[in-house]
Amino acid sequence: MKAHKIITSIFAVLLGFGLAYGQTGTVQGTVTFAGSAPTMKPYKVTYNNNVCGNEASLDRLIVSKGGGVEYAVVYIEGAKAKPEKVSPSKYDIDQKDCAYHPHVLVVNHGEAFTVTNSDPLFHNVHGYFASNNETAFNIAEPVKGMKVVQHVRKPGMYMMRCDVHPWMNCYVYVSGDGFATATDKEGAFKLADVPAGKYKIVMWHEGWGTKDISGKPEFSKPIEETQEVTVTAGKTATVDFTLK
Ligand SMILES: [Cu+2]
Numbered sequence: 229m230k231a232h233k234i235i236t237s238i239f240a241v242l243l244g245f246g247l248a249y250g251q252t253g254t255v256q257g258t259v260t261f262a263g264s265a266p267t268m269k270p271y272k273v274t275y276n277n278n279v280c281g282n283e284a285s286l287d288r289l290i291v292s293k294g295g296g297v298e299y300a301v302v303y304i305e306g307a308k309a310k311p312e313k314v315s316p317s318k319y320d321i322d323q324k325d326c327a328y329h330p331h332v333l334v335v336n337h338g339e340a341f342t343v344t345n346s347d348p349l350f351h352n353v354h355g356y357f358a359s360n361n362e363t364a365f366n367i368a369e370p371v372k373g374m375k376v377v378q379h380v381r382k383p384g385m386y387m388m389r390c391d392v393h394p395w396m397n398c399y400v401y402v403s404g405d406g407f408a409t410a411t412d413k414e415g416a417f418k419l420a421d422v423p424a425g426k427y428k429i430v431m432w433h434e435g436w437g438t439k440d441i442s443g444k445p446e447f448s449k450p451i452e453e454t455q456e457v458t459v460t461a462g463k464t465a466t467v468d469f470t471l472k
Pocket of ligand 1: 350352392
């Protein structure tokens with residue numbers, strides 16, 4: 229083989245390698261609260277106190293000492309969709325001490341999550357499409373130790389509430405393309421293996437206003453902020469969001 233052919237072949241192999249492994253980047257950042265965060269009033273619990281306690285947190289706004297906001301959902305719009313797959317459930321929502329744990333869960337499109345009741349009383353998980361407040365699913369778990377695997381195939385945000393204990397609320401975000409996550413305790417997020425390109429990146433937070441904190445609390449509308457991000461192969465782009 230002549231020298232130029234060898235060089236061309238090596239170049240072709242390297243190009244193929246680059247296309248297969250080098251065309252994705254990372255997006256990371258933080259969601260922080262500007263200034264001092266408002267103090268959230270606890271909900272006064274008037275029944276099932278032996279299990280639920282006397283006061284419950286609505287978990288609407290959780291800010292770290294450093295100002296990081298936990299449980300904001302961050303997702304990239306328009307990334308090439310991953311094929312739908314239904315895997316065994318690897319996500320869990322536990323109903324414990326009359327609260328949902330975690331408060332926000334992000335699952336990939338087509339994947340399921342398991343709902344457990346760890347309390348010795350009746351809970352149900354009433355899931356609503358956050359877009360129109362219509363019922364998406366309703367799981368009753370009357371007995372301690374019950375587990376139900378829930379598949380949610382339609383991408384989007386779901387709000388979940390217990391009809392027995394109206395302060396219990398949490399969210400499940402079903403990602404359409406797999407590039408979605410929730411912020412950690414310090415308000416940080418990281419999305420890896422994103423195909424290089426220019427995207428819209430969305431930060432969603434449930435909002436923390438409540439009209440009335442007795443009976444069934446009515447929550448204010450969620451907050452959404454959008455930025456543009458350019459993902460470059462092999463590099464990390466930083467995108468920060470601020471709530472106030
Ligand atoms: Cu309940």
